[in-house]
Structures are given as C-alpha cells and as structure tokens.
Amino acid sequence: MKIIRSTGPEIFDIELEKDLLAKNRGLAKENRRRFDRSNILTIDVMGSIGSGKTSLIKAILKRLGMGEKVAVIAGDLTTTIDAERIEAEGARVIQVNTGKECHLDAHLIRRAIDRMKLNGVKILFIENVGNLICPGEFPLGAHKRLVVTSVTEGPYTIVKHPYIFREADVIVLNKIDLTKPMKVNTAQLERDAQQINPHVPFIKTNAAKGIGIPEVIDALGLKT
Amino acid sequence: MHEFSISSEIVRNVLDTAKTNDGKKVVSVQLEIGELALLNVEQVTFWIHELFKGSVAEGAKVKVKTVKARIQCESCGYKGGMNLDRQDSFRHVILYSCPKCSSFQIKVEKGRECTLRRIQVVR
Numbered sequence: 126m127k128i129i130r131s132t133g134p135e136i137f138d139i140e141l142e143k144d145l146l147a148k149n150r151g152l153a154k155e156n157r158r159r160f161d162r163s164n165i166l167t168i169d170v171m172g173s174i175g176s177g178k179t180s181l182i183k184a185i186l187k188r189l190g191m192g193e194k195v196a197v198i199a200g201d202l203t204t205t206i207d208a209e210r211i212e213a214e215g216a217r218v219i220q221v222n223t224g225k226e227c228h229l230d231a232h233l234i235r236r237a238i239d240r241m242k243l244n245g246v247k248i249l250f251i252e253n254v255g256n257l258i259c260p261g262e263f264p265l266g267a268h269k270r271l272v273v274t275s276v277t278e279g280p281y282t283i284v285k286h287p288y289i290f291r292e293a294d295v296i297v298l299n300k301i302d303l304t305k306p307m308k309v310n311t312a313q314l315e316r317d318a319q320q321i322n323p324h325v326p327f328i329k330t331n332a333a334k335g336i337g338i339p340e341v342i343d344a345l346g347l348k349t
Numbered sequence: 350m351h352e353f354s355i356s357s358e359i360v361r362n363v364l365d366t367a368k369t370n371d372g373k374k375v376v377s378v379q380l381e382i383g384e385l386a387l388l389n390v391e392q393v394t395f396w397i398h399e400l401f402k403g404s405v406a407e408g409a410k411v412k413v414k415t416v417k418a419r420i421q422c423e424s425c426g427y428k429g430g431m432n433l434d435r436q437d438s439f440r441h442v443i444l445y446s447c448p449k450c451s452s453f454q455i456k457v458e459k460g461r462e463c464t465l466r467r468i469q470v471v472r
Contacts, residue, residue: 135471139370143465145358146386226354259351262387287445288387291453321445321453 149263152231156266159238160249165196167249168345169265171289172273173282174255177299179207180332181273181341182250186214188338189347191247193217198237198251200229207252217246228259231266248347257282261289269345275299276309283317290321295344301329301336352389355463356396360406362465367405372470375406379467383416383460384433390415418460424452431460 160167172178179199186195196217199208208220219241221233234251243249251267253260257274272293274282277300283290290296296318304311311329318327326344330337342348359380367375378397382388394411401407418431427449446453 136376137370137372137470137472139366139372139468139470141362141366141465141467143362145355145362145463145465146461148358227351230354258387262351287453291445323454 146262149231152235153264153266156231156234156238157268160266160268163243163246165243165246165249166346167251167265167267167269169251169253169260169267169270170273171253171257171260171270171293172255172297173257173275173278176255176273176275176278177330177332178252178255178273179210181297181299181330181338182211182252183214184330184332184335184338185250185342185347186211186216188335188342189248191216194245195248195250196241196243196246198229198234198241198249200233200252200254202226202254211252217241223254227254227256228263229253229265230263234265257286257289261292269294271295271297271341271345273297273299274314276301276304276307276311276314279307280309280313283314283321287321290318293322294325295341296322296325296327297337297341298327298329299332302331302334351387352392353396355388356393356400359393359465360397360400360404363401363406363409363468364404366468367470370470371472372405372468374471375401375409376469376471377410377412378406378465378469379412379414381414381416381462381464381466383418383462384431385418385457385460386463388463414466416460416462416464419458420447420460421456421458422447422450422452423454423456425450 170178192215197211198219200221201207203222205220208218212218219237221237270293272289315327328337328340363378390413397411421428427447432448447455
C-alpha cells in the first residue's frame with residue numbers, strides 16, 4: 126500500500142511498508158509447505174567453519190544407509206568439495222554456491238528444490254554456510270535446525286553466539302576425542318547450552334569415528 | 350556480514366519504487382531497524398550509499414530510526430523493553446535474555462524488523 130502526497134513543488138513522499146527480513150520468512154514458510162506436501166523431513170545444519178557439518182552429515186548418511194532416499198543441499202561460497210564428499214555416501218546432492226554471501230536464504234533453497242529430483246526422498250539435509258551469526262537471521266523453512274560446534278573452537282563459542290544456539294532444536298558438540306589436548310571443559314559448554322536453550326538435546330560426537338551418531342539420528346527423529 | 354545482502358535488497362526496492370513513481374532523483378530514504386535485528390546500522394548505511402552511486406539515488410540521505418524492542422518472558426512473565434545500554438562484553442548476551450530474571454526463554458514481539466518505510470523523490 127502506497128500513499129503518495131506532495132510536500133512541496135517537486136518532492137514526493139512515498140510511503141512503503143516493506144520489511145526486508147519478513148520477505149525471507151515468507152519464502153521460508155512456502156518452502157516448508159512444499160516439504161510438508163512431499164512428506165520430506167528437512168533439517169538445516171548450521172555451525173561454524175570447520176566444526177564438522179559435512180563430516181556429521183556423512184556419518185548420519187552412512188548410519189542411515191538410505192541411499193537416494195536422502196538428499197542434501199550443500200551450501201558453500203564457491204567450491205564443490207562438500208558436495209563431492211557427501212555424494213560418496215550415495216545421497217542425492219545439489220551444490221548451492223552463494224558467491225560472496227555468508228548464509229543460505231529461503232530463495233536460494235527454493236531454487237535448489239526446483240532443480241532437484243525429490244521423488245522418493247524422505248529426508249533432506251541443508252548444509253548451511255559455515256557461520257554462527259548470519260544463518261540465524263535467515264530461516265529456510267526446515268523442520269529442524271541442528272547447530273554443530275566443536276571442542277577445537279575453544280571454551281566460549283556457545284556463550285558468544287547465543288542467538289543461533291537459541292534457535293537450535295538439537296545441539297551437537299563434535300570432535301570430543303580432542304577434548305583433552307584442547308583443555309576444554311565440555312561440561313561447561315553443556316551448561317552454557319542449557320542456559321540458553323534448556324529443552325533441546327545436547328549431544329557429544331566424534332563424527333569421524335561415528336561416536337554419538339545414533340543419538341543424533343534419534344534426536345532428529347530420523348528413525349526409519 | 351549479511352548487511353551487504355540486506356542493503357542490496359533495500360537499494361533494489363528504492364530504485365524500483367523511484368522508477369514506478371517517475372522519480373528523477375531520490376532525495377531521502379527512511380528505514381526502521383529493530384534494536385534486536387542482527388544488523389549493524391553503520392554498515393547498512395555505508396553499503397546503501399555505496400550501492401546508490403551511479404543511480405538516481407546517488408547522494409540521497411539515509412535516515413535510520415531504531416525500533417525499540419518489546420519482549421515477553423516465558424519464565425517470569427515480564428513484558429516490556431530491554432535494557433540495552435550496557436556496553437560491556439556481555440552486551441551481546443543481554444540481547445537475548447530477560448532484563449528482569451535473565452532467562453533466555455523470551456518471545457520477541459518487536460525489535461527484529463528491518464523496514465523500508467518511506468522514500469522521497471523529485472519528479
């Protein structure tokens with residue numbers, strides 16, 4: 126709705142009501158409706174750079190053994206490294222390169238699902254760009270949001286990024302095999318997570334070895 | 350970091366609106382940004398000015414009005430604003446917790462928007 130009125134001989138005021146973040150939220154809702162219609166459980170995997178998002182997805186795929194019934198949208202700035210790693214597990218993969226952008230948004234996801242063959246797909250993972258700030262502001266329409274952090278990021282990652290951890294449905298602490306050399310107190314990290322988001326599962330994993338993966342599958346409701 | 354994409358979206362909307370209203374020049378743009386939106390106002394205005402260059406909006410004034418937050422606490426029932434004046438290292442944490450009981454279980458009613466409210470054009 127626009128109202129145009131003159132305020133002088135030449136200058137016109139144009140009133141708008143455009144919430145630019147609301148546009149993404151609207152598109153996210155549309156995506157969600159599409160996932161619901163096709164009966165696809167969708168999981169947005171967020172986390173910092175190098176926390177092990179791809180390794181975790183690979184470990185989950187291996188454990189599920191569902192082949193092409195699982196699809197993955199791999200978000201990355203410019204490379205296809207993650208997509209190739211995931212493809213090795215037999216899932217359908219589409220790479221979304223964001224170029225300069227630090228997050229995926231609902232529009233990019235809509236374009237990706239337009240191009241993907243989703244018939245027969247039961248589960249869709251969306252691997253977000255490695256970042257603990259921006260993806261929190263841009264919902265994609267996924268049913269669940271998984272946030273991955275790791276002990277190698279040090280003792281303050283959770284308390285410094287409360288927003289994204291508050292949005293999480295499941296929190297994963299990866300690379301627990303490195304707890305000792307990193308001298309990180311994992312109990313403190315768990316307390317930080319519980320203070321910010323008390324009702325969600327906090328799961329310790331070593332994705333490379335498959336430790337904690339059944340618990341993650343359980344927490345995401347992926348039992349097949 | 351996503352200030353750039355939001356700014357690009359704002360600029361696209363401003364230029365589209367100017368065009369459909371026969372604006373020869375954009376004089377000013379007014380935005381409303383919630384104090385809980387994860388946006389740095391200085392970066393947003395910087396990018397808008399940069400992206401306006403070479404268009405009918407080059408040199409336009411960019412005014413940003415801050416929208417006060419309004420939250421509802423699910424733990425203690427507090428309803429109202431946030432105390433965002435703290436400048437210490439925990440300021441960021443305060444953004445997400447109840448000012449009365451410090452619970453993180455809050456519902457944000459207002460303060461997360463980024464709205465393009467008004468533009469002024471010369472015809």
